[in-house]
Amino acid sequence: MVIRNNLERLKAYKPGKPIEELKRELGLDKIYKLASNESPFYPSHIKKAIISELSSVNRYPQGDCFYLRKLLASKLKVKREQLVFGNGSDDIIIMAIRAFTGTSSNIVVASPTFLIYELQARASGVNVKRVPFNNYRYNLKAMAKSIDKKTAIVFIANPDNPHGTYIHHNELVHFLSLIPGDILVFLDEAYYEFAPRRDFPQSIKLLKERGNIIITRTFSKAYALAGLRIGYAITTSLISETLNKVREPFNVNRFAQAAAIAAVKDNKFIRKCVSYINKEKKFLYRIFTRLDVEYVESATNFILVNFKSDTRELCRYLLKRGVIIRDLSSWGLNGFFRVTVGLHKENAAFVDNFKSYLKIQRHG
């Protein structure tokens, strides 16, 4: 057996541990998981749809997500063939790398950002050009400059994870004008539903004007279906046809398809959740301000905090008390952590323990 060189040097993505596993490991019966940007809400409106699929589990799901495609295309006002569905939007990132890169090409990413772009590119032997963030925001000028003849895809998470900031419509329009038409711009809009509407890019409109954009969105965040794994791309019919060539034929299971249909039909749930999270986000901002802790205003369901001190120790302290946040030192952001905005009681548990840690640290 020969393991490819590029894989030997690569570390697998380490997701946050499931709540059940942590409870067992730590011997705690309450765990507040604020580490993976999931929704804290149970989407009860999808239960019926899931149950009705149970009697068909012996059959493959629809390979083309027919009914979901029809519904979503009409909601987004795009052609049905412009949509590609994935086992989470991660799946679309993998498809794009498989379909549009080779070992002689490179991708351009901001650094640090969502890790999957780089991990998947490197796993495929594709070079990665990283462009540092500038004051928590994308340095689009530097990204455009770093593009060369071998660049196949530029990845942009908008809003970004872990920064939580977003690129405005006009900034994106200008950036796109600098990018040659044969280079793909991958706009990962996993947190789209949380972003403010006013100056957020109208990416579908931009897609109509240009042939080199892939937009991805997910049901994992605002729609609260992370456990079912379903996301999608909106792109041109040509790119969609190409992505489908590398797509695993039954990549979206029948529960995920049925739940997503029920989820798309229920606008009220999304509105309620987003407004709750925004309110709680403000609660956390107020606490950080009062504690003189620097945070970055976020267009998502998480907050990046510049703790300016050892986050490993802080995370260990919180973990022992059942509160899980994401230490970002392994992302190259020393002294930073990311906290997902949860239910008020979860946020309050984080705040109480965070305060008690600060008290020990500041006053001994």
Ligand SMILES: Cc1ncc(COP(=O)(O)O)c(C=O)c1O
């Ligand atoms: C920016 C970004 N893109 C994509 C994803 C993956 O989402 P999905 O669950 O749809 O694979 C995440 C998940 O955290 C994310 O933060």
